[in-house]
Amino acid sequence: MKRILIIDDVRDRAAWLKASLELAEFDVVGILAWEQVDERSIQAASADVIIVDANAPGRDTLEQISLMSTTLEKPVVVLGAQKDQQSIQEAMRAGVSAYVSHTVQGEDLSGIIHVAAARFLEHKRLRDELKEAKSQLVERKLVDRAKGILMEDHGYSEPEAYKRMRNMAMSKGKRLAEIAEAIIFAKELSA
């Protein structure tokens, strides 16, 4: 069950939203007014999805909180910006935030929240994969450079240089890239 935090200064609107979300079997973990929004209150709510009003000036406050802390990065569903279904879908294709009309009923909302949460996770996964791919590339470059040093300084063949590095990594319990880095540092020291 998705845990939802509502941030809205309009109390009765928030209460109505809470009621319709609960009808759709969501767990509404809290309603915050914008002046209560800070790192601590967002952390404490530990929600899966945050719902806010599109026209709330405080949205920028939330941007800073989620950008400065990766653990507080949450999908944000933004209510009240769009009127028709098509533009809602376009908006959702465009970004992490989902734009939903205030007049959307509870049932529609549940679908939208699921989509928003899923899209957000997908986006995060892609970003993590990219980060991973980049660090792998860096590691490969280090290993190649270290291999070159061993080949040049000790006359090893390429497979031999690689084997020696790998054996060292295994016996020391280090990652291959760390061994490679050590070789490069040693070379720089003697250069």
Added chain:
Amino acid sequence: MDKPKQEIIIASANAPEQNSRRDFMKKTGAILGAAGIMSMVPMGTRSAAWAAGSDAPELKEVNVGFIPLTDCASVVLASVMKFDEKYGIKINVSKEASWAAVRDKMVNGELHAAHVLYGLVYGVHLGIGGQKKDMSVLMTLNNNGQAITLSNQLKEKGATTGASLKKLVDSEKREYTFAQTFPTGTHAMWLYYWLASYDINPLSDVKTITVPPPQMVANMRIGNMDGFCVGEPWNNRAIYDKIGFTAATTQDIWKDHPEKVLGCTAEFAQKYPNTARALIMAVLEASKYIDDMANRRKVAEIIADKSYVNCPVDVIDQRLAGKYEDGLGKKWNDPNYMKFCNDGAVNFPYLSDGMWFLTQHKRWGLLKEDPDYLAVAKKINQIGLYKEAASQVKVAVPKDVMRTSKLIDGTVWDGKDPKKYAASFKVRA
């Protein structure tokens, strides 16, 4: 300007496809206007059509967002004073409540363009803190005219300058809170740069939060923050309301720094180049008008309205006219007041300006790795469109796409080695 006949555009622009185009024309030519045809012509050919003098905007109405700040003036005046009509468009200005809303509405197409923080456009293009979307900067809207305000409580503790603030932060330990307006935006970068130049690390020595510009003063009044960096009129408002004082203007940090830009998605600039050009021309006309100091009182009166900045005229007018007081008793005429045109020196989208924000995003850990600084800036800043528009309205275009500036800490930024520059700061994330 005369519009050439539709068939001339089609024939010259699409030679290989002439036959199919002609068949198509026979069927639909009668019902389509020039704008309809133009939107079907591929990019490259469209600029050829522009060179031939066909500048009919593809869109008649352009929705442009803004945030209530003094520097929204050129966008607002382009509409209010009807500079837009002169270039065949109608600008619908739309007051927005947050930069996040400006960003989202540009990305989803609800806004075609916006008065927006320089760094925000670059942040969205690189996907910092959200979905990545290719963005464009059409022109710079203003230089200068933001400031750093400190609270009266700090004044009582003797912290009235960067140096004395540093002493206080070091000697009296507590959580000091400083606000800016958007994590990737200009005010965040001015605030961080200023604090760091006094050896205060904005990310570890103090706490930084984001607060919407019109709410800065109210938040300081209730003791939520020790200082903030924001655009005018809100720093002057803090003095007017006797809750804070100006410790530094942003022109002290970087004389003639770039600030807001006219931003849009790359898609908009590519799909509607004539509209984008018309928009730039209308806003340039407004910029020239505002830079005539004789007009500034009138400008203040227009933007003070509830529909725009919603602030007393006098609070806006003083600093807009270059008349500064710092709230500590000092008064001066600032030669580096907020400028909107300065014969084009303000508006040219210098690549070095765009890259500077990337170097600071890298410095403060918003970018984990060095981007291809120059390639990104070239992609975002629409120098081609801007030059065409500027030459039409007789605004001077500088020769070099880079400019050299010396900042408050004495470092020189010339755009030549962004990676080295980004790595050169001692105080960093």
